[in-house]
Amino acid sequence: MFLLMGELTKVEAEVMALQWNALEADRVGLPEDARVFRARAAAYQEQISAIRKKRETAEQYWQDLEKKYLALKDGTQKKIADLNKQVSQLQGK
Numbered sequence: 053m054f055l056l057m058g059e060l061t062k063v064e065a066e067v068m069a070l071q072w073n074a075l076e077a078d079r080v081g082l083p084e085d086a087r088v089f090r091a092r093a094a095a096y097q098e099q100i101s102a103i104r105k106k107r108e109t110a111e112q113y114w115q116d117l118e119k120k121y122l123a124l125k126d127g128t129q130k131k132i133a134d135l136n137k138q139v140s141q142l143q144g145k
Contacts, residue, residue, distance in 0.1 A: 063099045070096075 060068075070093035077086035 061103055063096055063103060067093050067096050067100060 070089045074086040074089035074093065077083070077089060
């Protein structure tokens, strides 16, 4: 999921590793180790939230920029069409 958004930060990689370790600890019957891994992963929650918020803000910026670009492009195309129409009318006179 993170890779689709661009890059994987060191914090995200660490949390993913801790979650994997917790699953593996559960799988091999080490519930206390799994609990420790989950607790360590939870300690990163504030940093993970900040990273996600930053990513969402950046994504929103690019979406807004794209909308502005498309509006400008549409407006420019309409102006070009109007100018072409005016040129045609002037050539017809």
